[in-house]
Amino acid sequence: MQIWVTINNFAKIEYAKACVNKFTLLVGPNNCGKTFLMQLIEGINDYWNILIDESVMNTLLIDDLPEYKGYELSKYNLDEFLNKLNNNIYKQKENIISEIFKREIPIQNLSVDIQLEENEEYLMYHIDKIQALDQLPKNVGNLPNFISAVMLGHENTAIECMIKKTYDKPNGEFAEAIIGPRLKYCESNMVNLLQKGSLFMPASRSGLMMLYREYFANKTDDNILVQTNTQRTENVGTTNLTTPVYRFLRFLQTYTEDERIKKKFEKELEFYDNNIIEGHINAKTQQGLAYNANSGEAVPMYLASAMVNEVAPIYLATTSTSFYDRFIIDEIEASLHPEKQMELVRFLNRLYNKGKSFVISTHSDTFVSRINNLSILAEYVGKTKDTEAVSKFGIEMEDMVSQKDLFVYEFIKKNNGKSEVKERKFNEKLGYQFDLFTNTALKLYDEAVKLGDIVNHE
Structure with a gap:
């Protein structure tokens, strides 16, 4: 699952759409809105329990029986779910901004998008009593047995459970169970699916x-x-x-x-x-x-x-x-020597491969170049299975992150003072290219050439 946040005309940003639950890198000049976007991503995380209500969950309802209620999030009802969810976000957007930034900042639009992986879907059930387990559909696998163990001693307490189904596990695998006296509509399941620590x-x-x-x-x-x-x-x-x-x-x-x-x-x-x-x-x-x-x-x-x-x-x-499973880090390279920046990329990649996710901003071409090199190498190894190539660079397999998990954006300042955020696509030979860093490097090169001409003709 990929979760995206989209904003229009907010602070310095004219438009931005960014993935917020994978490995996201933000690059751009000073005072272009990167920090505003990062804090907005962090702040909206607190609002899922308000934004996801009964009206949103009803778009996913597939079974409404006295014994239990069943919900399904899949590609077939995802658009309807998002429409209702974004309608709630639109109504709350001013309150969300005010709570995050402690002042009013105009925002034209704020919305989220969810993209499921191929054949990825989620089944959720609300059960008031343990006796209803026998009534659950057969496609929930061994979930009734698991719930029976969880509910032991909680026979009269409601339970909400969720299973995740993918192409390699079509019968599903248990995701979580929540026990409590005031549970309803599986809202807690959905909040926990979207909300990050x-x-x-x-x-x-x-x-x-x-x-x-x-x-x-x-x-x-x-x-x-x-x-x-x-x-x-x-x-x-x-x-x-x-x-x-x-x-x-x-x-x-x-x-x-x-x-x-x-x-x-x-x-x-x-x-x-x-x-x-x-x-x-x-x-x-x-x-x-x-x-x-x-x-x-x-x-x-x-x-x-x-x-x-x-x-x-x-x-x-x-x-x-x-517990935190997502780190949002502003100016990741601050106070780090280039050699340490290179090692920090390896460390962050290792954490990502162990389940952490990142939204990171940087002004460092060293940091970006290291990510570039390791992503190009990861792409090469993924295609050729030539794992021996990794050792030639003095690194290990866990030091690399595949480009399919990397989402790279550059903030481009416009003539009106606003910034437009553009996603940079991966090239298997060149990696990610940034106009800002490229133009700066060319200026330095031209400056060095002119300086050489002056010194040599002294």
């Missing part, structure tokens, strides 16, 4: 890493409440901070390390320690976060280098008890 990481993370404790120490009288992913309310504060930036600061304040998650990403985190920060982040000191360099003593994070502080949030989000 997401964290926005703003630019200038080094400064925010140093200041977040002082910020909260001086904000005890805040009184603005916003909705969180778990449908609770959270104090955001009477500040000019956007909700995504506030949540990032709150994340730093409340971070707790999860040993089970660390074990799952053990190999990736070892790569991070050895190839990027050349040390280790210690989250268990009484003074807060600390950085242990391989060649020295531990120091508080505020005394560590800007590079360490810039990339530390990626480590923290990966190992947090608050």
Whole structure:
């Protein structure tokens, strides 16, 4: 499944349509709207439980029986589902923008699109009592047996369950089950399908890493409440901070390390320690976060280098008890030497291949070129099965992401001051080409040629 967000005439952006649940890269000049788009993607994530209501779910209804209600999301009813969902989004778009940015910003249109993979579909069932399991259709496989085990001791509690069917698993596989006394219409199933455990990481993370404790120490009288992913309310504060930036600061304040998650990403985190920060982040000191360099003593994070502080949030989000499966990172390359940028691409690709997704902005041609090279190599290996070619570059298979999972966009500034966001298509020989970087490189080349002529004729 691919989830897309489309906007028209919002802030600096005249038009943009971007995939938000794969590996998305945003490139463009300063002050063109990249950060606005990224925070909007993060913020709308909180609204699925409001946008998906009974009217939306009724477009998917296939069984309406006393024993259970059945719903199906497939290519046959996807358009009707999206029409109803986007109608709700249109009604709420001003409220969504206001809650995210803490001020009114005009927006002409905001909508989402969903593209299912070939033969991908979802079946969802709402069951009030365990006795109804025998009435479920035969095409749900062994789901009744699974639900029976889950509902043991909850015989009089409603359950909503979902299975995913694909071409290689036509009988479906269990996706999730939700138990609770007030469940209805499988809205929770659909919300969980679309909603990401997401964290926005703003630019200038080094400064925010140093200041977040002082910020909260001086904000005890805040009184603005916003909705969180778990449908609770959270104090955001009477500040000019956007909700995504506030949540990032709150994340730093409340971070707790999860040993089970660390074990799952053990190999990736070892790569991070050895190839990027050349040390280790210690989250268990009484003074807060600390950085242990391989060649020295531990120091508080505020005394560590800007590079360490810039990339530390990626480590923290990966190992947090608050599970995140999508990272939205503004100016990913900040404070990183080109060699470290190249290694960071490998690290992010490894995380993506372990289930994380990304929306990333960058001003670095080094970062983009590394993604280019690895995507071209991935395409070559995918076609030829020549895995030995990978070792020639001193990398491993998990360092690459296929171009089918990469969505690359360039922000183009127009004469009216607005930006148009254009998707860059992959070329199997050249990768992704960017006008901004190409034009800058040509200017530098021409400048060097002119300079050479002047010096040589001195």
